[in-house]
Amino acid sequence: MSATDTGGRVSQFGSAVAEGWTRERFGLLGAVALILIAFGPPFQVYLFTDFLVVALFALGFNLLYGYTGLLSFGHGLFYAGGAYGIAIVLRDLGPVFADVVGAGISPLVTFVVGGVVGLALVVVVAVPVGWLSVRLEEIYFALITLAFGMLGYSLIIQDPAGLTNGTDGVIVLLGTVDLGGVSIRVGGRRLYYVISAITVVAATYGVWRIVNSPFGTVCKAIRESPDRAGALGIDVRHHRWMTFIVSAAIVGIAGVLRAGLASVASPGLTHWSTSAIAVIATVIGGATYFSGPIVGAFIFLYIRWGISRFPALEAYWELFFGALLIAVVLFFKQGAVGGLHLLRDRLVGDGGGGGAAEAGSRATSAPDEATESSDDDARTDRGDTS
Amino acid sequence: MSFTSLVPLIGISDVVIGLSLGSRLFLIAVGLSLIFGVLGVLNFAHGGFYMLGAYVTLAVVSNVIDNFWVAAAAGALAVGVVGAAIELSAIRRLYNRVDSDLDQLIVTFGFVLVIHETVRFIWGSGSYSIDPPDVFNFSVALGGSTFNAYRLVVIGLAVAVLVGLWLFITRTYFGSLVRGTSSDREMAAMLGVDVPRLYTGVFFLGSVLAGLGGALSAPLQATSPALGDQVIIDAFIVVVIGGLGSMSGAFVGAMLIGMMQSLGPQFISAGSIAIPFLAMVIVLLLRPEGLFGGIGE
Numbered sequence: 001m002s003a004t005d006t007g008g009r010v011s012q013f014g015s016a017v018a019e020g021w022t023r024e025r026f027g028l029l030g031a032v033a034l035i036l037i038a039f040g041p042p043f044q045v046y047l048f049t050d051f052l053v054v055a056l057f058a059l060g061f062n063l064l065y066g067y068t069g070l071l072s073f074g075h076g077l078f079y080a081g082g083a084y085g086i087a088i089v090l091r092d093l094g095p096v097f098a099d100v101v102g103a104g105i106s107p108l109v110t111f112v113v114g115g116v117v118g119l120a121l122v123v124v125v126a127v128p129v130g131w132l133s134v135r136l137e138e139i140y141f142a143l144i145t146l147a148f149g150m151l152g153y154s155l156i157i158q159d160p161a162g163l164t165n166g167t168d169g170v171i172v173l174l175g176t177v178d179l180g181g182v183s184i185r186v187g188g189r190r191l192y193y194v195i196s197a198i199t200v201v202a203a204t205y206g207v208w209r210i211v212n213s214p215f216g217t218v219c220k221a222i223r224e225s226p227d228r229a230g231a232l233g234i235d236v237r238h239h240r241w242m243t244f245i246v247s248a249a250i251v252g253i254a255g256v257l258r259a260g261l262a263s264v265a266s267p268g269l270t271h272w273s274t275s276a277i278a279v280i281a282t283v284i285g286g287a288t289y290f291s292g293p294i295v296g297a298f299i300f301l302y303i304r305w306g307i308s309r310f311p312a313l314e315a316y317w318e319l320f321f322g323a324l325l326i327a328v329v330l331f332f333k334q335g336a337v338g339g340l341h342l343l344r345d346r347l348v349g350d351g352g353g354g355g356a357a358e359a360g361s362r363a364t365s366a367p368d369e370a371t372e373s374s375d376d377d378a379r380t381d382r383g384d385t386s
Numbered sequence: 387m388s389f390t391s392l393v394p395l396i397g398i399s400d401v402v403i404g405l406s407l408g409s410r411l412f413l414i415a416v417g418l419s420l421i422f423g424v425l426g427v428l429n430f431a432h433g434g435f436y437m438l439g440a441y442v443t444l445a446v447v448s449n450v451i452d453n454f455w456v457a458a459a460a461g462a463l464a465v466g467v468v469g470a471a472i473e474l475s476a477i478r479r480l481y482n483r484v485d486s487d488l489d490q491l492i493v494t495f496g497f498v499l500v501i502h503e504t505v506r507f508i509w510g511s512g513s514y515s516i517d518p519p520d521v522f523n524f525s526v527a528l529g530g531s532t533f534n535a536y537r538l539v540v541i542g543l544a545v546a547v548l549v550g551l552w553l554f555i556t557r558t559y560f561g562s563l564v565r566g567t568s569s570d571r572e573m574a575a576m577l578g579v580d581v582p583r584l585y586t587g588v589f590f591l592g593s594v595l596a597g598l599g600g601a602l603s604a605p606l607q608a609t610s611p612a613l614g615d616q617v618i619i620d621a622f623i624v625v626v627i628g629g630l631g632s633m634s635g636a637f638v639g640a641m642l643i644g645m646m647q648s649l650g651p652q653f654i655s656a657g658s659i660a661i662p663f664l665a666m667v668i669v670l671l672l673r674p675e676g677l678f679g680g681i682g683e
């Protein structure tokens with residue numbers, strides 16, 4: 001690059017950031033931000049919780065799409081599975097727990113047990129659904145997951161077993177924890193934000209460990225070429241099945257949090273239009289990056305909120321996302337995170353700041369890489385540290 | 387006998403309603419199937435096209451000319467033009483990508499949102515309906531039940547479209563180009579077929595069929611912006627059961643689903659809306675090429 005004075009200084013700043021701002025510092029900064037948000041205005045706390053839940057939903061979805069190359073249009077099934085699991089436990093077993101552990105702490109115990117039950121329910125559903133779905137690929141995989149999702153939707157709506165309360169859904173009452181005179185509503189915005197933030201951060205870290213483990217490497221190998229992966233001795237179908245189950249479980253955790261946030265487990269969660277939210281967020285954020293779904297969910301939630309501030313536009317936010325989706329797929333497949341990488345390379349002038357935004361994944365890489373190779377890197381770096 | 391006890395339940399009107407529901411499904415599914423068979427694109431926006439056809443027809447009837455048939459033709463053509471524009475501007479850019487299938491599905495899903503919101507912007511969220519054309523707007527009494535004669539017209543037109551398409555694909559020069567390109571695009575291109583133009587043409591034709599389906603069913607249903615999302619899922623079920631790319635499969639699948647929608651609730655109360663999805667899953671697993679598989683049949 002042409003080393004003009006300003007360019008040079010920006011570049012120096014970039015290198016300094018790359019040298020000094022390690023993964024730990026970024027982690028600390030993120031943690032401080034998360035804590036500060038808990039003291040924000042109630043609506044902002046709610047909106048940010050909403051973002052965290054959608055981000056986890058999209059992150060779980062992207063384990064299958066971005067990392068393994070399978071596009072599911074039925075992950076709403078697992079989102080709803082988690083939500084209905086906890087909602088039904090709270091409705092039917094809440095009083096039972098109150099008897100066992102005492103009324104004071106029972107809402108919290110019930111919430112935790114309900115969450116575990118919701119997650120278990122999702123895994124129980126995902127094992128057979130995944131086993132059948134991974135028999136198919138590409139368009140056919142998208143169609144069969146769509147069919148499974150809508151099958152679940154139909155069953156929840158018609159409620160043959162008398163569990164799901166039809167189109168009305170199941171109301172979620174989180175209750176109030178009462179500890180020696182101090183009572184806190186579990187569903188209160190700030191406490192619920194704290195619960196969600198801890199859960200989402202932990203789950204995100206789990207997913208990050210998975211995609212950077214040998215398991216995740218095999219996923220990427222399958223995405224790049226199923227045939228070659230098979231030739232290397234990988235049982236492609238089995239690995240896709242396992243990824244499907246993990247992906248569903250992550251989405252299930254998001255579903256559990258969604259139920260408490262929305263105070264209802266509604267059949268709409270299973271509908272394909274809910275599954276599509278994960279697709280929109282992931283594609284806009286950049287499916288090939290680990291942080292893509294998170295950034296995409298952020299854009300999705302906050303732009304939607306921004307649009308809703310203008311009454312004239314409020315009803316038409318889908319138009320914006322439809323157009324954005326088309327533009328991203330047609331012209332800039334790397335999505336928002338890819339855009340941020342490009343922007344960073346422009347500003348820094350080399351790959352020095354590499355991955356700083358990516359949870360510090362490449363914070364220690366050599367600062368004097370050529371622009372050429374770092375551009376190339378940004379395109380092939382699918383969110384892994386390699 | 388248990389059979390005789392079932393007979394009074396099925397009125398002829400139920401059968402006619404089922405077949406007319408199947409006919410509108412056929413018109414959208416056959417276009418979807420044709421586009422997939424030739425271009426390899428699963429067009430998520432096809433339900434939106436169908437809805438757009440219904441809206442344009444309603445708008446033309448109430449604002450421009452009070453003739454249903456002219457309006458229906460205008461609706462179908464307008465949708466064809468929209469479809470061709472989408473193919474030219476967006477889908478065309480994706481044919482040569484490695485993972486083009488999924489990108490195409492996502493882009494056409496983007497158009498689902500765009501069409502849905504555009505329709506809502508122009509016509510609002512309410513639902514519209516019109517009467518069938520006067521000539522056919524009378525009740526037919528048959529076997530102790532009544533139905534509107536217009537339903538028979540829709541069924542007849544669907545059959546005519548099936549026969550016409552079949553003749554077009556198997557008997558005409560353009561049809562042979564379509565079949566050739568469908569089975570081997572590179573070879574067809576080398577033999578001098580203008581593949582990009584053919585693709586646009588097929589997308590136009592498939593869109594016209596969806597628009598026609600919407601236009602013809604405007605008098606039979608309430609037209610609202612949610613229509614597209616409902617009908618595309620039914621169309622997916624139909625093309626999967628009939629076989630993606632198969633025209634006769636689309637016809638049989640559409641009639642099957644139409645009859646199921648009309649008669650199903652009378653026999654199975656709980657879980658009846660789940661059955662088409664269950665059928666879709668089973669067909670995808672056991673016979674992914676569909677019950678009547680084979681491209682271009």
